[in-house]
Amino acid sequence: MKQTLNKIVFLLTMFSLALTSCTKDFQEINTDPNDIPAxxxxxxxxxxxxxxxxxxxxxxxxxxxxxxxxxxxxxxxxxxxxxxxxxxxxxxxxxxxxxxxxxxxxxxxxxxxxxxxxxxxxxxxxxxxxxxxxxxxxxxxxxxxxxxxxxxxxxxxxxxxxxxxxxxxxxxxxxxxxxxxxxxxxxxxxxxxxxxxxxxxxxxxxxxxxxxxxxxxxxxxxxxxxxxxxxxxxxxxxxxxxxxxxxxxxxxxxxxxxxWNGTAPYINPLMAVREQDYRQPAVASFFINNLVDWNDPRINTSLGANGINRWGIAPYLGAFEGVPSGYAPADNPIKKSWFYSNTSAISMQKDTIAGMMLNYAEVNFILAEAAAKGWIGSSAETYYNKGVETSITQWLPTWTGPVTQYLIDADMQWNASASLDEKMEKIHLQKYYALFMTDMQQWFEYRRTGHPVLPKGSGLRNGGVMxxxxxxxxxxxxxxxxxxxxxxxxxxxxxxxxxxxxxxx
Known part of the structure; x- marks a missing residue:
């Protein structure tokens, strides 16, 4: 009996030593010295x-x-x-x-x-x-x-x-x-x-x-x-x-x-959208019609990469035409212009500067509004013109304008004698394009100001209210x-x- 007891004590002692040996310096032994824990x-x-x-x-x-x-x-x-x-x-x-x-x-x-x-x-x-x-x-x-x-x-x-x-x-x-x-x-x-x-x-x-x-x-x-x-x-x-x-x-x-330089992880996230899904939406009439009326360089095929306009919009029968937003379900309009998918030479799906957070053009339009309302003493016209110019050159750095002639030709030049509401419409119509690709800032600004004035289709829900x-x-x-x-x-x-x-x- 005594022999058995001594054997048990011996085994327990050896187990205790083994356990101590296994746990001693456990953290140091099991931490990779080349890895950062946090x-x-x-x-x-x-x-x-x-x-x-x-x-x-x-x-x-x-x-x-x-x-x-x-x-x-x-x-x-x-x-x-x-x-x-x-x-x-x-x-x-x-x-x-x-x-x-x-x-x-x-x-x-x-x-x-x-x-x-x-x-x-x-x-x-x-x-x-x-x-x-x-x-x-x-x-x-x-x-x-x-x-x-x-x-x-x-x-x-x-x-x-x-x-x-x-x-x-x-x-x-x-x-x-x-x-x-x-x-x-x-x-x-x-x-x-x-x-x-x-x-x-x-x-x-x-x-x-x-x-x-x-x-x-x-x-x-x-x-x-x-x-x-x-x-x-x-x-x-x-x-x-x-x-x-x-x-x-x-x-x-x-x-x-x-x-987005195309190297992981800096790959434009829109590339994850299937091509057929990306091409599904039509370009809206409001968005494209203004650009056409202004002869805007961002859709001028002579200025885009490889002969395609800078914003990657496909022409319809040789022209840029959109679909009216908010149309009634029974109207069935014909799909016309749409945004090119990533198989095109240029597309927002793979554009390097599509990751917009806040651009210089937006800053100029903020200052134009503040000046037009008399909150700051600078010239609203100067900020407005600079906002239009930098909105274009953000996408087309080689565009030389001049912006004053562009605005005259587009009938969008600043009018100091216009009412404040007319000035806000002009500022926010141009700001609308400056905010292209910038999360949901267009929507936020429209809710704040009611500008730019958007046409309302007969198929709108929610009482036709944004x-x-x-x-x-x-x-x-x-x-x-x-x-x-x-x-x-x-x-x-x-x-x-x-x-x-x-x-x-």
Missing amino acids: ALPQQLLAPALVGTLTYNMTRNRNFNNELMQVSVNMSDADGQVFRYDFRATLSDYLYNGLYSELTNFKDIYKIAADTTGSNFNKSYMGISLVCQSWIYSILTDTYGDIPYFQSNKGKDSLLFEPTFDRQKDIYFDIFKKLEEANLLLKENTAINGASDPVYGGNIKKWQKFANSLYLRLLLRVSGKAEVSDLAKAKIRDIVETNAATYPIISSNTESAILR PARMVYPVYVQSTNPSNYKIAVANQGADIISTQVWWQKP
């Missing part, structure tokens, strides 16, 4: 930007362009966006996608803000804040009140049912983020240029993007009575009073564009029911006709 800002930035542009460009093509009469899907089925009729499930893609990318941008800030580690970097912090502001603005302008202060906290705080914040509060916090970003980026801390597919590590250009985005969003809320004076004053502060403190985009080379928002994803009602109900009670019914805060007087 992603770094320079590893997260490019994928997050590519992901965000993928969601934006997809909804630009099949939502914004259909609402804003760039394209017409040519279908008589229910749920056609060009008839102001779309299924609730259309909301999920952008909502899910942009919130997922926000997690990546917030991780960039968290890692770069750690002053105790080697990754502390004020420029990555600033870039993160700019991109968060950009994404949140798209989300709130699309849906209205959204989760903001408590969003993206499931991983760290296990907060899976965030509250929905009011759009006014969201906007004011975005403004705070952009102020902070401007200060952080002003220090011009170097980053890994290869990690930045927008500006190649040029921090000064990121600072200009931040302040140009600030102008975009200030203008968006400028018509809201309770904040109008504050917005106008800040626009004047950025443009005139403290212009040196708030540099803005001042050339096409400073436009915020993710350039939808004011996307509804919340259906699953939100079941996964976050209490906060969803509060949001609806505060904002209004969860339907496409409910206006968001800045649309209301």
Whole structure:
């Protein structure tokens, strides 16, 4: 018995030693010294930007362009966006996608803000804040009140049912983020240029993007009575009073564009659309007719690559002709011009500058509106002319104009004696083309201003009124029911006709 007991003790001792041997230095032994245990800002930035542009460009093509009469899907089925009729499930893609990318941008800030580690970097912090502001603005302008202060906290705080914040509060916090970003980026801390597919590590250009985005969003809320004076004053502060403190985009080379060079991961996401699907929508009459009437160089076959116009629009029987948007289902118009697919020499599916975020032409039209309304002292005509010129040269760098003659020939020249509404129509008609390929900014600006005036077909739903928002994803009602109900009670019914805060007087 004693022998057996001694044997058991011996075996237990040996097992204990073996266990100690197996677990000793376990972490060191099983950690790859060549691997980084946590992603770094320079590893997260490019994928997050590519992901965000993928969601934006997809909804630009099949939502914004259909609402804003760039394209017409040519279908008589229910749920056609060009008839102001779309299924609730259309909301999920952008909502899910942009919130997922926000997690990546917030991780960039968290890692770069750690002053105790080697990754502390004020420029990555600033870039993160700019991109968060950009994404949140798209989300709130699309849906209205959204989760903001408590969003993206499931991983760290296990907060899976965030509250929905009011759009006014969201906007004011975005403004705070952009102020902070401007200060952080002003220090011009170097980053890994290869990690930045927008500006190649040029921090000064990121600072200009931040302040140009600030102008975009200030203008968006400028018509809201309770904040109008504050917005106008800040626009004047950025443009005139403290212009040196708030540099803005001042050339096409400073436009915020993710350039698709054709090498993974920088492959234009529209390439994922099947060719037959990409060719399916017709070009809308409104979009193409203005360009034809103006003899616009962006559809002039003599100026495009390989003899094809710059925006990749196919002519119909030798001419550019579109389909009227909002036509009644029984009308059955003939499909005419359409956008070339990727088999063409030039197509938006593979265009290198289709990753639009915010371009110089938009900045000029923002300033033209501010000047026309008397908020800044500069010439509205000068900004208007520059906006038209840079809108064209963004796509056709070799175009020499002159822009004044182009505008005279197009009967679009500035008229100082015109009414303010007439000036706004002129500015926003040209801005409409400057915003081509820029997520859903055409739709946002139309909702804000009512310009440009769009023709209305007899087949429109929603009472013929442009939808004011996307509804919340259906699953939100079941996964976050209490906060969803509060949001609806505060904002209004969860339907496409409910206006968001800045649309209301």
